[in-house]
Amino acid sequence: MGRSECAWIDDGLLPEAEAYAAEQVAPQHLAEVREARMPALDKTEAAVKDRLTKEISYWDHRAEDLKLREKAGHANARLNSSEAAKRADQLQARLSQRLEELALERRIAAGTPELLGGLLVVPRGLLDKIGNHKSEPPVPPTDTQAIAARARRIVMEVERDMGFDPTDREFDKLGYDIESRVLKTGRLRFIEVKGRVEGAPSITVTRNERELHTILGLYVIP
Structure with missing residues (x-):
């Protein structure tokens, strides 16, 4: 250089x-x-x-x-x-x-070390100076768990507004996220919730979720 x-x-x-x-x-x-x-x-x-x-x-x-x-x-x-x-x-x-x-x-002895590779850590400020520009700040990692939890809360609010009694079952590993009870009949509605990052072009549905699609309602929260 x-x-x-x-x-x-x-x-x-x-x-x-x-x-x-x-x-x-x-x-x-x-x-x-x-x-x-x-x-x-x-x-x-x-x-x-x-x-x-x-x-x-x-x-x-x-x-x-x-x-x-x-x-x-x-x-x-x-x-x-x-x-x-x-x-x-x-x-x-x-x-x-x-x-x-x-x-x-x-008789364990150390052999002559052989250098296979190296790593050069360059400060961002130096790169900015060399390139005569300012680097964009790093994009923080997406907290998918927080997004999923927010999506479930939104869906549960919607369910309550519709007169149902929803329960978050995400951590019970039942194959769906929300169990919503119809108050008049006691019938249960099983709901899968998909929260996704804003701008994401798709959602992922597991094999188990595909097999249960006939009994699940599906909400996608952008």
């Missing part, structure tokens, strides 16, 4: 951003990951040691018992002492390997 206000925006921003990420962001993220990961690793290690140590102890004792039986001339046709000892050794090797894997998982 050829303006003095934007002179600081140049290629030097990239190394500055990378340095900030390496010095500030990465260490904080690393600490958060470690804090979340270490308790799970501790729990896994304790469970592995408990289970495999018990199995190793079982097969060690089994091997000794079989060895004594073999010396006494009572050999086991399906399992001998050597096979039992081999199973104990295999479990010991498995325990050592699993503990080494967990130790490697504990």
